[in-house]
Every structure is written in structure tokens, then in C-alpha cells.
Amino acid sequence: MGGGQAHVDGDATARVLRAAGLTITVPRRAVFQLLVGRERPVSAGEVFDLLRAGGSRLGITSVYRVLHSFAGAGIVHVFAGEEQRYRICDPWPHAHLVCERCGRVIERPVDTVRQWLAAARQDADFVANVERSDVYGVCGRCRISGQVSEARRTSTVGDAP
């Protein structure tokens, strides 16, 4: 236990929040740090449970408020479903590829999907908003391992540092 990369990103969190135009508060730091590094989106309830388990006193109402402020500032993406799930996302334009097996999300720059844009426009006179369109499928990891897990339904602890 020497030099310590313990909470080195404490300031990085502040930097992200400030850049997003949000004031820096304890709840926002807590939620952001819980979200950072996770591949799978988590629900508000999961955020609440995980924070409580970690000793936080944050209320469920505040969890929702914080997540909304993040979504409004564009630093998290909201995934629709029976319950909404949240995940930190990059500031630049990108598409979301959601694995149906393991639930993890892959972000790819919009440039990559220009072919789809072109095809849709030509075929259906439709200009796709790739950033808003979550694409479901199977990621390379799961295709290889052929696993069966349900994902997006089971708890998702143990995916972030």
C-alpha cells in the first residue's frame, strides 16, 4: 500500500462535471464514480443499492435527479426498457451496440456507420439518427463463448473497478 492510485480520479470526476456545466456535489461524485468504467448500463435502483451497500446515505429521489442531470448534460446515455438504464458515454457522436447476451455496450463513432445511413436514406428516404438508435445484437465475446446468461435483467455488480 504505497504510492497509491486510490482515488486518483477524484479530480477527473470534478473535471467532467464542470465541463458538463454541473455543480460539483457529493451525490454527483458518488453516482459518477459508480458509473465510470462500467460496460453495462445500470438502473436507478441498482445505483441506489450499490451506493447504499457502499455506505452512502443517498436517497432514491436524488439518484433519479442526478441521473437526469447527467442525461441532460449529455454525459450519460439512457437505454429504454421496462426500467431505464444509464451508462456514461463519450462526448463525441457515436452509435451504441448493445449485446443481447451479456448486456455490455460498445460505442462506435458515427463515421463507422455511414454505410447504414446511406442505405437507409436511399431505400426508405429516411435519415437515421445513429446516436439515438441503440442497435441490439451479439458481441464477439459472447458469440465465441456461446454463453446463455440473461443479462439486462440480472444484477450487474462486478463489472466496474
Place this chain on the structure above:
Amino acid sequence: MGGGQAHVDGDATARVLRAAGLTITVPRRAVFQLLVGRERPVSAGEVFDLLRAGGSRLGITSVYRVLHSFAGAGIVHVFAGEEQRYRICDPWPHAHLVCERCGRVIERPVDTVRQWLAAARQDADFVANVERSDVYGVCGRCRISGQVSEARRTSTVGDAP
């Protein structure tokens, strides 16, 4: 008031339901006929309200049950969101293009989007499930008219025959 094409499709409805392996009941006929021909998905609440306005005594519970049976049989597609919305869809493999302006849904055969499949697979080692991935964007009609309506949020009466 002559020959009458009044309820000519009464039997067509029955044919669809039977082909889907569902028994034919009054509530299922009513919901199906309300859904048929609509470009925009409707919520369970809207189905309920519209049917009630039309004199039906169908309960909200039954609306959900009927919609679920339709979804299970594959004759409607469920659109995720704050509230779920339902729309009749074709039996063959297809992608859904959802207009963010007017809310209408365009179906395109899967073949059309093979390019996207290929691009995603090569770039992210990801095999897209095009049938499950609703793509949001702006349809040709709205791009031309440049209208501002909210859609998917306002009531959607007056879109089906």
C-alpha cells in the same frame, strides 16, 4: 348505404388471428382492428381510450393481455420507451425505422440493411439483430415539411381509417 364495404375485413381479422394460433374473441378483434393500418405505434392506454370512445366495454387489463398475446404471436412489435407502444408488423424479417418527428414507423426488409450488418461486424465484431433494433431518425415527409410536432407523446387519433 348501398352494397357496403362496411365490415368487409371482419373475416380478414379472423384469418390473421387464426394464422397466428390465437383463438378469435371479441376483444382481440376490436384491438386488432384498431391497430390495423396505423403508421404510429399506440400505447395500451390509448388503445383503451380509443376503444372506450368507440363504445367498447373492454377493460384495461384485457387490453394488456390482448396486446401481449399479439406480441407473443409475433403480429405486433413492441416499442420500448417510458410507456410501451404497439404496432402491427409484417411476418417477414424487417427493420423498424421510427421517425422522431411524426412518430410513424417504416418497415424495411432485412436484406436492405445487409450493409450495416457487414460494417458493424467488421468494425466492432458485433452481429446486429436488425429485427430488434429500432432505428430513430427523420422520415422524408418530415424532412420536407420541416414540421415541429412532438409526436410519440401527443395523442395519435386520426391516423387509421
Place this chain on the structure above:
DNA sequence: GTGGAGTTGACAATCGTTATCGTTAGCGCT
């Protein structure tokens, strides 16, 4: 350190959806 605006926390209310259960109706069979 102080003040004011923005944020938080607890509680209650709301909304969409599902479970329960007694009643009813579809439909194969006679």
C-alpha cells in the same frame, strides 16, 4: 464567513403494468 441559488432527502402521489379470482365465452365434440 456569509448569503442566495441550486441541491438534497424523506414522504407521498402518480403512472404504467401485472397478479388475482370469480365469471364468461370460444369452440371441439356429440
Place this chain on the structure above:
DNA sequence: AGCGCTAACGATAACGATTGTCAACTCCAC
């Protein structure tokens, strides 16, 4: 056409996720 079994229905209550309210509390500029 009538009978009976099973599936479907309707009303009500329950449920879970999300939002509204409002007093107490922080963040941060001064």
C-alpha cells in the same frame, strides 16, 4: 343444436418505477 372443458375476460387490488413537494442543507461567489 346443445354440452363441457379450457382459455379468455373484467374488476379490483397490488406492485414497482418514477416524479412532485417542500423544508433543510450545501456549494460557491462575494
